[in-house]
Amino acid sequence: MLFNSDVFLVFLAGFLLLYYAVRGRLAWRNGLIVAASYTFYGWWDWRLMSLLAGSSLLDFGVGRALMRSESPGRRRCWLGLSLAGNLSLLGFFKYFGFFYDSLALVLAQIGFEPQARTWQIILPVGISFYTFQTLSYTIDIYRRQMGAAGSLLDYLAYVAFFPQLVAGPIERAQHLLPQFGETRHITRAGVAEGIRLILGGMFLKVVVADNLAPLADLAFGVADPGAPVIVLGTLAFGLQIYADFAGYSDIARGLARLLGFELRVNFRWPYLAGNVREFWHRWHISLSTWLRDYLYISLGGSRCGPGRTRVNLFLTMLLGGLWHGAAWHFVLWGAWHGAGLLIHRAWRGNRPGSESRLARKAAWAGTMLFVFYGWLLFRAGSIGHAVSLTLGLADWSWPAWGGSLGLNLLVFGAPVILGHWVAGREASGAASDDAGPGLGAWRWVLQGIQLAAIGLFWGKQGTPFIYFQF
Amino acid sequence: MRSHDYQIRWADAVRAAAPPLAAVALVAAILHLGVWIGVWPRPIPALDVDRTVLLHQAAASEVRSEAELIFVGDSSCLMDVDPRVVARATGRPALNLGTLSHLDLEGQQRLLGRFFQANPVRGQTVVLLMNPASLRLWPEAAWPSSILDDFYARRDPIGHSSGIDRWLGFEIVRARLLGPAWPTPLPGAFGQRYGFTRDLWRAMSAQGGHLIDPRRLEPGSIRGSTEYSIAAVWEKGGRLFRSRLPRGIRLAAGFTPVPVSLTDGDLDRRGRDLLRQWAEWLEADQVLTGLPAAWGDDRFATPTHLDEEGAREFSMQLGIELGR
Incomplete structure (x- = not known):
């Protein structure tokens, strides 16, 4: 049963009626x-x-x-x-x-x-x-x-x-x-928060992720796509996977709130990260902390000298990649991030102290290049395809439909980019995704727009969430 | 210990849900009001390959055109006939109004009816081209016809949507705002070739209504019947089609080729017999018996559509045949 399907809405309505009625033992x-x-x-x-x-x-x-x-x-x-x-x-x-x-x-x-x-x-x-x-x-x-x-x-x-x-x-x-x-206490604030999280999550999934998915499918499916299509397709996938998974996490947290339960925050605006380590503190937090606590620490963590620490870190990311799917390109993606963490560790060791604003911007840009190239490896489907896409980055031919691809990416990627931008301006991006920007009375307008957009793009059957396959 | 307690009243829940619902209702009211006073663009729900093709041809049928050769027919007409090549071969401007979906002869007639409303009758030739496999049955899908009806009547296609979609104005957004202007990505081989609905529309306009089938036929993968026949229902349909053509319009009828592996070796003779029978029902002025009945499998994109190269060659032969 998918959250974004008619059958789930019926299931949820029935369940909530029963749940609120069985108050007792x-x-x-x-x-x-x-x-x-x-x-x-x-x-x-x-x-x-x-x-x-x-x-x-x-x-x-x-x-x-x-x-x-x-x-x-x-x-x-x-x-x-x-x-x-x-x-x-x-x-x-x-x-x-x-x-x-x-x-x-x-x-x-x-x-x-x-x-x-x-x-x-x-x-x-x-x-x-x-x-x-x-x-x-x-x-x-x-x-x-x-x-x-x-x-x-x-x-x-x-x-x-x-x-x-x-x-x-x-x-x-x-x-x-x-x-x-x-x-469990079902409070006014909790229910309002739950509804807000569910609406926001559904919007991310149904409106953003499901409209970015065909762009990524197109770019990764076409033969000899050329650099502009590869770049736009990879951007589309990076935004799609965020909207898909963060959307799911928000819906999950919102549903739990309606029942009076609290679930952990899973995303903290990951595309604001200024380095790879920070990215993993913001992306799929429940998995990265699980890998840290039960795999990295069990392997010895940083207790056995710098060399062994590096091996442990790399191995943890390698297995983290394999956790995402039984395929070598997921292992390669894990290795890519493992290497990124090692390089960041070495870099950070050599450069103590605060950095200038320009250096922080450059670090953010470098991190995003790194993360999004990682998404190319992740989405490619095989190592062979990842290699051919990488080689294709040298070809700057532009297809007739390139403008339509860019326009779709701009419009459907905008909510994710805008959300990150606003969060980055507020509290230096330290807030979790679900905190949302301070909109005051405009929140109602935003929720109305979200609801209307969800209805517009709602499919009766729903499309599966990417992370279901993992 | 109690399982859960409530620190919320019904009024709180209603207060939380009311503002976004009110905002949605307001937007819906504005959308419907816009239709009522006529401020929204004409509904053109071109949201996938089939509807984009059908609506492109419907829109093309309303435009002033110099075409003297007007091609109509099934998807093989759309995919196999490049009117620019035919025009070069015949010296007569040509337009392809073939459609991808299973539009019956009445639907083809409606396209032509519109065309001759927008364009004066001046001795044009209508060329009806079908794949012989299409004649085994009469197309029964109702949706292509209702899309055409809605388009010509400038109606929102609300008849096919759920109540909520209709009340909240989602169909108005899809048909009037997204459909005509928004490039919707296309799936599969069509997506890889044409990308988006808007680009597909532009490609068809640039090619005189013709579309190149971007698929590839795997060698040895063709399956299908090698028996060709014509259903009796085509007689009534054919006579009606002819009777509704304006006076002074010539009608030519022909078949598009089939892959050689879908023939039993006697298609040349059998195909000509079928074509003559069909042309008789249509009361065609010209029967295109000189066209090839079967071609090598390697020239096909699907069992009924030629590939780009095949379409170019067929269009050339069609031009020569029409010039006779």
């Missing part, structure tokens, strides 16, 4: 959330519900066992079980085909002819998100940073909570789980 509310979340998830394919339930039950059991056990060896075994269970699930459904094909390619190079793959494994939607969420739960208990969930129902609701189930934000149990054990 916590178990009723959480039971309703679990039932609704499994319905929401099972709408894609009811068989996938068993994976979600299996992953949840495994980690709930491991959490309990970790709490009961004091022996370090036994605790390691329990954690190992959780890691093995979740990573096997992820590995099989998401990466098995990729590694099989890659191995077959290597074997073919050395003279073996393995059997070609005729089967296809379906990728369960949201699997990368909820396995990371359940893993963080068991790791936190193992690290004694939190206790195990007292109620299975609370835990099931935490893992399956439908607003953020399929594309995050990847919630930490320490933040979200306790909310299922408390009375």
Whole structure:
């Protein structure tokens, strides 16, 4: 079920009526959330519900066992079980085909002819998100940073909570789980904020992202596009993926607010970043902090000397790239950002102190060049295509429809650019995306425009969010 | 412990939702008022390939034209006939009004009717060209005709949209503001060749209404029946078509070629028989029997459309045939 579809609107209306009506025991509310979340998830394919339930039950059991056990060896075994269970699930459904094909390619190079793959494994939607969420739960208990969930129902609701189930934000149990054990307050400010976030998120998805998507499709689909089309197409994709994913995160946060829950901020105007490190502090924050806390630190972080720190950093980004998809161009994208972080680290070490305004502008421009070239690698679909697009940057031929491409990009990219510009002027861009610019009474006009534009571009079926495929 | 409590009243919720809804209602009222007093542009919902082609031809039919040869027909007429090449071969200005969608003969007749309202009858020739595969059935899609009707009546295409779209004026925005002016990206091969609706429109205008099919036929991929027949319903349709042409207009009828792998080796004779039968029903003044019935698969973009090179060559032969 997609947020931007008619069926979801009906589902949400029905759910909210029930939710507001069942005010009473916590178990009723959480039971309703679990039932609704499994319905929401099972709408894609009811068989996938068993994976979600299996992953949840495994980690709930491991959490309990970790709490009961004091022996370090036994605790390691329990954690190992959780890691093995979740990573096997992820590995099989998401990466098995990729590694099989890659191995077959290597074997073919050395003279073996393995059997070609005729089967296809379906990728369960949201699997990368909820396995990371359940893993963080068991790791936190193992690290004694939190206790195990007292109620299975609370835990099931935490893992399956439908607003953020399929594309995050990847919630930490320490933040979200306790909310299922408390009375939630549905306030006037919370509801108004929720509606504002949902409207803003829907606008980003339905109006901005879905209208930029065909531009990127066109630019990346055409044979020998030439530099202007590659540049405009890459810009379109960079703005599209932001609007798509930040839009989803805003809708998720807004829905949670309507129910009285709080989800984490996932984006902080990423295209204001003045360096690659800052970009990752602003982009998909719930993933970047997850990778930092559970992968980078587990690898040793910066505790084992500068050389090892660099290896850990690079490896973390490489695996972060692979998390996005089972393909080598995602690994290349991760490596690109890993290299960027290493270069920034070395650069920063040599240049302490404040920088001039001009230097900050130059740093921002350089960062955007870096980030958007990264989007070219990300969107290309294969390393071969990324190379041909890169070579195509030398050809400055302009197609007859180049003006139409530029006009579409300007109009549909404007809300993202304008939002960043306003946020950059206010509070030096430190505010989160959802804080929004201070518009006063104009907010109503803006919301009216958003609502009308959403209606204008609304499709009954909805188009999937980009991050669903990860 | 209670599951949740409310620190909000219904009045608060209404107060939060009312201003944006009121803003939307105001915009809708302005849109409808604009239609009522006639300040918005004419509705031209050219939002995809089919509608852009159909509406381009409808708009072209209303313009003053020097054309003496007017081509109408199915999508093979649109894709296979370059009127500039025909004009060079015959020395007579030509215009292609072929459409991509399944417009029936009544729809073709409406295009021609408009054309002859805008242009005086002075002995022009209408050339009706179809792919023989199109004659097996009568096209039954109703939407191309209703788009034409809406266009000529300067009506918003609201008959096809949902109630909310209609009330809130979304169709007015799509048809009157976005459609004519806004370049909407095209998907697939058409997108890669023409980019956007506005560019497709311009390309058609520059090519006298002709469109090059940008697709590529994979060798060996052609599938289809090698049996050609003409449905009986074409008799009534054909006679009606002829009867509605203004007096003094000549009618020529012909077939566009099919790929050789979709023939059973006897299409030359069978095709000529079919064409004569059809031309008889149409009471055609000229039967274009000299056109090639089948061509090599490598000249086709799809099983019914020639590629750019093929279209140029066919147009040349068509010009010679029309000159006879």
